[in-house]
Amino acid sequence: MSIEANNISKRFGQFVALDNVDLEIPSGELVALLGPSGSGKTTLLRVIAGLEFADAGTVRFDGRDISDRTARERRVGFVFQHYALFRHMTVFENIAFGLRVRPREARPSKKQIQAKVHELLKLIQLETLAQRYPSQLSGGQRQRVALARALAVEPSVLLLDEPFGALDAKVRLELRRWLRQLHDEIHVTSVFVTHDQEEALEVADRVVVMNHGRIEQIGSPEEVYNQPATPFVYNFLGNVNLFHGRIDGGTTYIHERETGHVVYVRPHLLEIDRQPNGGSHFRARIKHINAAGPLVKVEAVAEWGDPVHIEMSQERFRDLQLIKDEAVFVIPKDVKVFANHEA
């Protein structure tokens, strides 16, 4: 089912959570709402779910206006960050809940419910734990149960609010790959909220980057990463070095403070060399080297005194034999320039 949100605004007292947001999600897509805390991503998700009502704007499912419908009437599957499992029910009862509370006419028979729950238990790979209580499960298992519970009612859309936020790093990685696979199998339109850019870029078909209650950019993971529309997006998706600069006849000059441009360079797009290779470069002094991990992270101080972060491969690092306090040349391979609005 496709989702359309038009001109959604929502305030909490003085705080503007959503400021005239427009979002369209085609049927069957897996979309990530990405942003820092307070960016309005969770509020937008809750407005779509009907757990929160917008002050202005409309929400449509498949073109039907459902702005005034409650969560119950919208038939959405909602997965909470802290699982919100029913503590006094077993895994089986939790998953069966949505089917058991249906009005008598629409309620499946006991046998059908049992079959459906077992099918879902199989899907989440927890068949053996049907009779456990939520308190006897690990975090990752609980979240999978919460997902199965939401899927049991065959929702028109699946909404997940920071589904992996409360899990430790390893489980989070496993679970998000699993979610991706699951979506490839069942193709229900899904929206998940996250503040983890890696998670959004890895899992989603499309990423919606939000900040201050507005949408900064909507695009595929490649698009938002490689062609960020705003400085915020560039900044938020990955590490970045920031220089002041100006553009003059197609040439970018950095470190010219009086001018109105900000130059962004990703750490891995800066190269270190002992010789200036003829192209653009600046001098820097190495302050700190962190060689743990797939990339070597070098912290240097540019000739004008600003810190610069540079990443390079282990091979390159071995070739260069860099040492602390060494003076080197830094060569930017690619930069992104935005007009500076704050200046």
Next chain:
Amino acid sequence: MQPFGIKAAYSRLGVVIALTFTGLPFVVRTVQPVLEDLDKEMEEAAASLGADRWQTITRVLLPAILPAALTGVTMAFARAVGEYGSVVFISGNMPMRTEITPLLIITKLEQYDYAGATAIAVVMLVVSFVMLLAINLVQAWSGRRIKSSGASDRALGEA
């Protein structure tokens, strides 16, 4: 309540009212923190799964507060068994109508009828034990169902 034709003072209803008033705070104080602690998300989850208000209350909220409510009832009961001051004021201790056992014991004691007082007390003790046992059994049953989440999950859970 006189104008409504309900007679509270000097009646059995009075006894009930007096004991409810002394017992209620125990229930409120034990249930309150649990209610406050209840996740709003549980209600929202129930709603998103299609439960109406009534189903949410009976199937999600009440079972969640049941153990605390039972604890409160136990304490209120223990208090009510021994309570007589407030009951005397409102029900007047009229023979065979609004008398309560604790008062009977006091009366017997005042008449130096120690054997009588002891007899009543023993009966009451037995009744109290049986009641407490019953409440404890219910509590144990519901406690088995709701284990405090957190603490022990790691040891039991990981697959």
